[in-house]
Amino acid sequence: MRVGIVGGGQLARMLALAGIPLGLHFVFLDPAKDACAAELGEHLCGDYDDERLLAQIAERCDVVTYEFENVPETSIEFLSARVPVFPDARALATARDRLNEKSLFRELDIDTVPFVPVDSLSTLQQAVTTTGLPAVLKTRTMGYDGKGQAVLREEADIEKAWRELGGVPLILEGFAEFRREVSMIAVRGRDGEERFYPLAENIHRDGILHISRSRPGDALEKQAQEYAKRLLEKLDYVGVMALELFDTGDELLANEMAPRVHNSGHWTIEGCVCSQFENHMRAVVGLPLGATDATGAAAMVNFIGEIPPAEQLLALPGVHLHDYSKAAKPGRKVGHVTIVSKDDSEATIPDALLR
Ligand code: AMP
Numbered sequence: 001m002r003v004g005i006v007g008g009g010q011l012a013r014m015l016a017l018a019g020i021p022l023g024l025h026f027v028f029l030d031p032a033k034d035a036c037a038a039e040l041g042e043h044l045c046g047d048y049d050d051e052r053l054l055a056q057i058a059e060r061c062d063v064v065t066y067e068f069e070n071v072p073e074t075s076i077e078f079l080s081a082r083v084p085v086f087p088d089a090r091a092l093a094t095a096r097d098r099l100n101e102k103s104l105f106r107e108l109d110i111d112t113v114p115f116v117p118v119d120s121l122s123t124l125q126q127a128v129t130t131t132g133l134p135a136v137l138k139t140r141t142m143g144y145d146g147k148g149q150a151v152l153r154e155e156a157d158i159e160k161a162w163r164e165l166g167g168v169p170l171i172l173e174g175f176a177e178f179r180r181e182v183s184m185i186a187v188r189g190r191d192g193e194e195r196f197y198p199l200a201e202n203i204h205r206d207g208i209l210h211i212s213r214s215r216p217g218d219a220l221e222k223q224a225q226e227y228a229k230r231l232l233e234k235l236d237y238v239g240v241m242a243l244e245l246f247d248t249g250d251e252l253l254a255n256e257m258a259p260r261v262h263n264s265g266h267w268t269i270e271g272c273v274c275s276q277f278e279n280h281m282r283a284v285v286g287l288p289l290g291a292t293d294a295t296g297a298a299a300m301v302n303f304i305g306e307i308p309p310a311e312q313l314l315a316l317p318g319v320h321l322h323d324y325s326k327a328a329k330p331g332r333k334v335g336h337v338t339i340v341s342k343d344d345s346e347a348t349i350p351d352a353l354l355r
Contacts, residue, residue, distance in 0.1 A: 001285055002027060004057040004083070006048060006075065007067035008035030010324040010333060011261050014269070015067070016040035018277035024285065027061055029053055036325045049075050058082035065239060065284050069096040069259055070142055086190075086238040086284040087259040094235065095259040098140045098171045108230040110254045113174040113246075121162045127172040128158060134175040137161045139168050146207020151175070176253055178246035182215070184224035185265040187240045187279040188232040190286040195279065196225040197272060197292045200264045202244075208333070211301055212264045213346065214271050216294040220245075223252050231257060240265070240280040263302065263333070270320050270338045271298025296340045299347040301354075307335040308352075316350045 001024050005012045008030030016026045016037055026041030033045055044053045049072045057064060057079065064085045066076075069092060076089050087095075094100045098115075105112045116127035118137065128135060133155075139148035150161040152172075181204070185197040198216035202209055215221070228243045242262030246253045265276040274282075274290025282289055306328040307313075313321050323335045341347040 001025070001063070002061045003281070003285065004029070004061035004064040004079075005037070005067060006057075006064065006071050006079075008032065008037040008043060009067055010036055010326065011067035012037035013040060013324060014266070014277045014322070015065070015261065015281060018269075018275055019281040022278070022281060022285075022287070024281060027057055029057060034327065039325070048072055051078060054078050055082075063284050065260075065280070066092075067260055070144075087235070087241070088238065091235045091237050091241075091259045095257050096141055098138055098143070098256065099169070101257055102171070102173075104231070104234065105227075105254045108227075108234055110227045110230060111251055112254050113176050115171055115173045118170040118172050121159065121166065124158060124162055124166075124170070124172060128152070131172055131174040133157075136173045136175055137165055138171050138173065139165060140171050141169070145209075146204070176246040176255070177248060178253075179249045180247045181255075182218070182220065182224065182245050182247055182252075183212075183262065183264040184221075184228045184243045184245065185240060185262060185268065185276050186225070186228035186232055186243070187276070187283050187289055187292070188237045189283045189289050190238050193289050194229060194232055195289050195292040196228060197265060197268055197276065198294045199224055200267070202264050205304075208304055208331070209263045209302055210304075211299065211349070212267055213300075214267055214294055214298045216297065220247060220252050227252070227254055239283045240276050266322070266336050267298035267300040267338050267340075268292075269322070270340050271295060296342050297345060297347045298338055298340045299349050300336050300338045301349060302333060303335040303337075304333060305330045312352070313337060316352060318347075319350070319353075 004027045008028035028037045029044045046053045102115045118124045135152045137150050181202045183200045188194045198214045199218040199221040201213045203211040240261045242258040244255045261276045269275040320338045326334045339347045
């Protein structure tokens with residue numbers, strides 16, 4: 001079977017690394033000449049809305065998936081008319097727009113922060129009376145890693161945030177005083193089979209994920225699974241979905257969903273019987289799903305900008321290295337390591353990795 005992936009970055013690379021042993025072949029669409037997934041399949045080098053290349057994917061592939069939610073809607077429409085695309089256009093349209101996803105959370109009784117759509121300075125001023133301050137103003141689409149958002153702490157921040165972000169559709173959210181950030185990675189097959197990974201606890205640095213730890217058996221795991229289950233079933237979803245949540249101590253509030261494999265699930269490669277990448281591939285091609293049970297407690301540390309030398313990393317006991325083969329560049333995710341404890345005690349991250 002041949003799988004088309006829109007995007008050729010590290011997520012596409014890890015999908016292919018999981019799919020190749022299943023006998024799958026890959027075609028990637030990515031405008032970057034040095035796309036890091038390219039060495040694992042055929043690379044169509046061009047824009048995500050290049051219809052000539054999209055037509056080639058549709059013709060050559062049995063199924064298409066994607067590694068990021070900002071794929072142009074027109075491209076997904078074009079592909080969907082010619083070849084099965086999973087997750088489908090409706091799931092993508094929901095997840096790519098913060099107002100759509102939060103409205104769906106509300107419809108499904110999934111707790112979330114208060115939110116109000118904003119399209120002018122006066123609607124922003126009005127919205128603040130609903131959310132109170134502090135609040136977070138975000139672009140509805142195209143935001144990632146903390147980009148496209150501003151925290152409003154006092155009245156004077158309202159106009160400043162509008163000047164910074166105004167001009168595109170926005171959403172104002174109440175500020176969640178969370179104790180920790182967690183995520184639930186879930187997967188649903190073409191036949192409706194569902195599996196849920198252990199809860200992950202996530203620490204960000206400069207708006208980018210820094211550390212994820214698996215928390216098998218966490219007290220909030222069941223509720224997070226229940227939220228994810230409602231979303232999977234409502235959307236008739238196929239593939240891996242990530243749901244990011246805030247634990248406030250009193251409540252579990254859903255922040256956003258990603259219609260794809262997710263950075264906070266990279267530890268599943270070594271930390272679970274079947275990884276998020278393999279299960280996404282199994283789901284989209286219509287194979288039975290693999291077990292999501294933890295094989296121990298796992299921790300993942302991201303490398304942003306550059307990777308320490310492999311000689312140093314691999315001298316640390318129990319460290320598994322994933323080098324995405326990307327050029328070093330500030331702010332860019334270039335690799336990660338995973339550590340798994342043999343028993344269920346917390347995986348110890350060597351001090352050398354915590355700088
Ligand atoms: P997001 O792009 O929605 O994932 O937001 C990036 C990060 O900003 C999150 O991981 C949180 O740390 C923080 N954040 C986002 N929304 C809120 C909110 N409503 N209240 C408090 N912190 C938030």
